[in-house]
Each structure stands twice: as C-alpha cells, then as structure tokens.
Amino acid sequence: MTTTKDFGLNGIDELRFAVEDLDSAERFAADWGLTRIEGADTLRFRALDGSGVEFVRTDTSDPRCTPVGDASGLVEMTWGVDFPENLEALRAELATDREAVIDDEGVLRSHDDLGFRLAFRVTRRSDVDYDVTRYNAPRRPARIDERAPRYDRAQPYEISHLAIGVDDAWQAAQFYLDRLGFRVSDRYADRGIFARCSAEGNHHNVFFMNAKQPGTRFNHLAWKVRDVHEVILGGQAFDAKGWLTFAGPGRHLVSSACFWYFLTPFGGSWEYAADEDIVTEEWQPQDFAAEAHIFSQWTFGLEKSDGTLKGPISASRAAGPDPVAEGQFAG
C-alpha cells in the first residue's frame, strides 16, 4: 500500500556503522574512494555530494554504538529533508507511537520498527558540478574531438541506496510506506521490496529483502558513480587493493544499475552503481519472481545459459560466498 504522505524526504544523508575493527573499516572506506573528514569527533567519510558514513566502535552499553543483527553492522540512518518544517511534520507523525525529539542541532531523532535508529535533518548534501559522460551513438555522436573519460579509481558521487536483510520484507517495509510516505518501485513477490522516499528520484533508496540468514541486519550499501566505466575501473582498482568481490561487475534487471559488489570487513557488502533508473509518479511498479536470473541482466561470472549465478569472477575469489545462497537477489 502506498500513501500520499510527503515529508520532503530526499535521500540518505548519512549512515552510522558500529564495528569491532575500526582500522579495517577505515581502510575499506578510504580505498572505496570516500574522503575522510578531518577533525571530526568520530571516523567519518564523505562522497562528493556530502552523503557519507560514520564509523564508531561497537559498544553494546551505548545504544548509539549498538549495531542491529551482528557484532558489526548498521546502527542509524540519517535521512535528508527539503525544509525545516518537514522535520516538525515528521516529528508529529512519529510521536503518535514512539519517541521523536528534535535536538539542539535541529536533528529529529527516532527509530523504526526493525531496531534501527532514525535521524532526519535538513539535507547537508549538495549538487556538485562534474563532467557528465557523453557517448557517441551511431550517427548521434555527443563527444566530438574529446577522448572518453578514464578512471584510476572510483570516487563515489553519492549514496544510492541501502539494503536491509529481514525475515519478512513486506512487513519490514510497512513502517516506511505507511508512516514515512515511501513508495514501492518494484517487488520480488513478497521477498523483496524496492522503495523510494519521494515520488520522483532514484528507483529505490532502500531495499528490504528476505535473507536466508534469520533476523534483521545490514545487507549492502550502494554508492552512485558517474558511469559504467567508473564502476569497472573503480572496481578493478579496489580489487587490486585486495578486497574481495561479492558479485559483479554486472547489470541489474530491476533498477537497471550497473554494479560491482565487494565484501566489507564489517559485514554485508558495498556496491558501486551507475545508470540506475530515475522514476516519477508515472513509474509502474512490477512484481518479479524471486529467481536467481532476476539478479542481473548480465554478470561476469554468470557461466550458465539459464542465468544461474556462479559467484565470484576469478579463481582467487573462489572461496567467496555465493550471492544466491546468501539470499542476495538484487538491488
């Protein structure tokens, strides 16, 4: 069920992870292409638009440092809104059945029904200028007397979406749909819900998926890069630093994103993503059967004609987890 609520939500500003090993998290995020915020109280990294992550050491005596699901994982999501008045409207909505307080810094703090802490603030992300990749299609060239862009490494522009593994995706999505005004963009029957926080924008900001492992936990975080070449060249550079592929490179069927997932040292995976669908009120959600081949239109490592995922793409990663066995279907 979708709603007509509109709280001016415009995307994820920041995610807080609590991890047991801060050093490996720091190395992972720096290698990923994020910029460390110098002088911050905690370990913080930013993409080009200002969206980012914060890492704290796991401390179960402090709810702000207690991950959901595992010893390392996601603690809190901070969502951006357009205007300060959106915060008061959100506070009034949430306060009907839970704690919802706007703090001294103008950040609304509450929680969802899964155990994650929620924060809302007037977005601190910004539109940063960059050279948009142009392509030379037959008889329709758009790049004249200019070489194609080259990338030594990825430099993520912004957070695309968060994926959360749950026992019941449809049930998990209800709070976001009914209370926060999220909209369903596509579904895997009742096994996966792709939802966006605004009528117009990225195909999904959050993906709830039935995971094979019982319980609720962080599954993956996607970062948008400029084009498919940055996905691949950035992924190659990241691979060269020794981080392990989870799946990819490839292209999703749902959302059309070109992707490359890597395992993080704090659970789940991070995904480079490019060329995702952008949708409006006119978008027609579809139900897709939750079968292995729905994961991608194509993926390096897909060696069977029926599309059965074969997992990692090289022998050096043969010991890595199988995306299908892990309950990782798409997003």
Ligand SMILES: [Fe+2]
């Ligand atoms: Fe994804």
